[in-house]
Amino acid sequence: MNTIQTLESFxxxxxxxxxxxxxxSHDTCNVCKVLKPKVENLLSKKFPLIKPIYCDIRLTPDVAASLSVFTVPTIIIWFEGHETYRFSRNIGLQELEAALQRPYALLFD
Structure with a gap:
């Protein structure tokens, strides 16, 4: 995952x-540390055309604040510049995969 450094690059x-x-996420969240590689693996295997980016909310609080992200982990999925899905705290990989399948197929198939 590429790390976002500024609001402009985001x-x-x-x-x-x-x-x-x-x-x-941030570096002291243990759940985040376990979940992140699983999300990366899911994307690389099933949704390779989705660009994954990482935002450390402690290093770039302006990005998190602009999107009202107040808890970690939070995953936001964007299709064609529009926020399509948002998952926070208790994130299931099966739920994430199910949510991505239809818009991904519509956009890339």
Missing amino acids: ERTINTEAAVLTYF
């Missing part, structure tokens, strides 16, 4: 990529 990514998954 907005540029959302507006230029067809599909983006943003993973919001």
